[in-house]
Amino acid sequence: MTTGSLLAADLVIAVLAAGGWLGGGAASAARRRPLALGLAAFALLATLARAITITALARAGWWFAAEKVLIAAPLSLAAVAVAGPRLLRAAGDIRSVAVPLLFAGYATSGALLVTVLHGYPASAGAGLLTVAGVVAATAVSWRALGARPSRTVSRATLVVAVAALVTGTGLTAVPDGVPDVPHDHGYRDARTVSEPTRRFTLTAGTATVRVGGRDVAAWAFDAQVPGPELTATVGDVVEVTLRNRDIGRGVTLHWHGYDVPNSQDGVPGVTQAAVLPGQEFVYRFRADQAGTYWYHTHSVSDIGVRMGLYGVLVVRPGPMTGLDVTVPVHTLAGRPLPAPRTERVETGTPVRLRLINTDSTTHRYALAGTAFRVAAIDGFDLRGPTSLVDTAVLIPAGGRYDLVFNAPATPVALFVDGRVVYSTGEVSTATTAWPVLDPLRYGVASPAPWSRIDREFTLVLDRGLDLHELLPRYAHTVNGAADPDIPTQVVRLGDIVRFTIVNRSQIVHPWHLHGHHVLVLSRDGKPAAGSPLWLDSFDVRPGEVWEVAFRADNPGMWANHCHNLAHADAGMTLHLMVS
Numbered sequence: 001m002t003t004g005s006l007l008a009a010d011l012v013i014a015v016l017a018a019g020g021w022l023g024g025g026a027a028s029a030a031r032r033r034p035l036a037l038g039l040a041a042f043a044l045l046a047t048l049a050r051a052i053t054i055t056a057l058a059r060a061g062w063w064f065a066a067e068k069v070l071i072a073a074p075l076s077l078a079a080v081a082v083a084g085p086r087l088l089r090a091a092g093d094i095r096s097v098a099v100p101l102l103f104a105g106y107a108t109s110g111a112l113l114v115t116v117l118h119g120y121p122a123s124a125g126a127g128l129l130t131v132a133g134v135v136a137a138t139a140v141s142w143r144a145l146g147a148r149p150s151r152t153v154s155r156a157t158l159v160v161a162v163a164a165l166v167t168g169t170g171l172t173a174v175p176d177g178v179p180d181v182p183h184d185h186g187y188r189d190a191r192t193v194s195e196p197t198r199r200f201t202l203t204a205g206t207a208t209v210r211v212g213g214r215d216v217a218a219w220a221f222d223a224q225v226p227g228p229e230l231t232a233t234v235g236d237v238v239e240v241t242l243r244n245r246d247i248g249r250g251v252t253l254h255w256h257g258y259d260v261p262n263s264q265d266g267v268p269g270v271t272q273a274a275v276l277p278g279q280e281f282v283y284r285f286r287a288d289q290a291g292t293y294w295y296h297t298h299s300v301s302d303i304g305v306r307m308g309l310y311g312v313l314v315v316r317p318g319p320m321t322g323l324d325v326t327v328p329v330h331t332l333a334g335r336p337l338p339a340p341r342t343e344r345v346e347t348g349t350p351v352r353l354r355l356i357n358t359d360s361t362t363h364r365y366a367l368a369g370t371a372f373r374v375a376a377i378d379g380f381d382l383r384g385p386t387s388l389v390d391t392a393v394l395i396p397a398g399g400r401y402d403l404v405f406n407a408p409a410t411p412v413a414l415f416v417d418g419r420v421v422y423s424t425g426e427v428s429t430a431t432t433a434w435p436v437l438d439p440l441r442y443g444v445a446s447p448a449p450w451s452r453i454d455r456e457f458t459l460v461l462d463r464g465l466d467l468h469e470l471l472p473r474y475a476h477t478v479n480g481a482a483d484p485d486i487p488t489q490v491v492r493l494g495d496i497v498r499f500t501i502v503n504r505s506q507i508v509h510p511w512h513l514h515g516h517h518v519l520v521l522s523r524d525g526k527p528a529a530g531s532p533l534w535l536d537s538f539d540v541r542p543g544e545v546w547e548v549a550f551r552a553d554n555p556g557m558w559a560n561h562c563h564n565l566a567h568a569d570a571g572m573t574l575h576l577m578v579s
């Protein structure tokens with residue numbers, strides 16, 4: 001069983017246990033004896049079963065189980081200890097066990113709320129607040145059912161409630177860590193770069209574009225979705241003038257995967273101000289990384305990218321050889337892009353398919369009709385990629401894979417989520433059952449480029465209640481905090497930094513660090529065994545633990561966030577300061 005399914009199973013069992021106890025309490029209050037006993041027995045079993053899931057989760061990593069061990073386990077024990085013996089002795093009036101059953105229900109529900117609303121790390125405040133809530137709810141039930149809480153219970157309630165109130169701020173406090181560093185709003189000028197050789201102008205504006213035979217309202221660069229494809233050759237200087245015609249919420253250009261100087265990175269409020277209607281901004285950087293990249297707005301990025309403000313950036317190492325096809329996949333107004341394309345290709349032609357996922361969720365790509373190699377991921381060439389047949393690849397949000405092959409005499413087709421997007425003729429192959437390539441086991445390994453780690457950070461991804469500015473929201477959190485309350489990671493220029501990224505939520509988080517490519521060290525404790533993988537976007541699935549490292553060689557304040565842009569906007573964004 002994977003840690004992800006364990007997390008889900010534990011949650012389901014916790015819900016069943018809490019529901020069983022509460023239902024049993026209500027049934028016994030209503031003197032429905034068989035129902036009350038049945039529900040209580042069921043709840044008892046479910047509560048005991050959690051011992052298994054919690055132990056297994058703790059073995060997978062403390063991050064997955066901390067609050068369950070520290071808060072849920074004691075509360076579950078209390079529930080069983082209070083309700084269990086009374087159930088056995090409930091020979092007379094079933095109503096006499098109503099309060100103990102309700103207590104067990106409140107205890108298990110409280111523990112569940114801690115997991116769902118608070119998550120990792122566990123805090124004393126959360127624990128005390130929960131205990132106070134349980135005691136208070138039990139006292140109220142006691143009174144409502146005609147019994148009176150004893151003096152001791154009333155006093156205990158008061159003491160715990162006061163303690164919880166005093167320490168309850170622990171619920172919203174960020175864990176101790178690196179102190180926050182104010183963002184540098186003195187936007188530095190672009191690093192002086194002479195001799196621009198590739199000049200482009202992109203004008204952002206609202207537009208109506210045709211997708212799948214339907215006109216849809218979009219936000220577009222130069223009135224097209226995707227925006228114009230920008231190409232350059234290694235050594236060129238790229239100069240892009242961004243103009244905003246009428247996007248009221250502002251636009252910027254972020255060069256996804258391109259490790260540009262910080263001032264050119266296009267993150268509003270961090271590296272520049274958003275470009276408002278009527279304004280312009282000129283980006284300049286040297287194209288020194290070959291490969292497949294893309295650009296997109298980083299201003300209200302979730303809406304902006306979804307509405308169409310993105311395009312392809314390809315940097316070639318030299319003159320183009322063979323056929324070079326870019327496939328930027330996107331979902332616009334619920335319709336898939338690009339439109340399917342078929343072209344005749346001469347047998348033997350070397351073909352490079354540049355697959356780009358510009359959506360916020362993973363896509364599955366399958367190339368049928370030919371053997372192929374994955375030549376590059378996220379712009380970086382793989383070492384010793386072997387030939388693959390009938391194998392699918394999963395590309396995370398923001399990620400890119402370059403597939404290469406020599407055109408066979410028979411047709412070839414590229415499927416994205418089962419739909420043909422590019423082909424050289426008619427191909428009818430079922431690709432849905434194909435195995436998926438694991439990039440951590442593909443290609444030839446080489447020794448790590450560093451023998452030391454200077455700084456380490458753990459990022460535990462979860463959901464939680466965020467009370468920032470008193471507007472409660474169910475945020476996507478990192479270490480229990482949501483943007484802008486996540487402490488900035490501060491490192492020195494040249495440091496080798498290791499991130500341990502833990503996903504204890506129920507959804508995939510495609511992680512994306514700006515300004516740097518990270519080298520994958522391990523996933524779930526198993527070292528990466530294939531070609532060195534230098535990624536800028538990687539899916540951390542529920543229950544997964546990724547270890548990645550990078551040399552902090554690009555000075556500045558960098559965004560470090562989930563590239564499911566809705567998650568990024570809902571709290572899952574922090575910053576890395578390299579100075």
Ligand SMILES: [Cu+2]
Nearest residue numbers: 509562564567
């Ligand atoms: Cu996410």
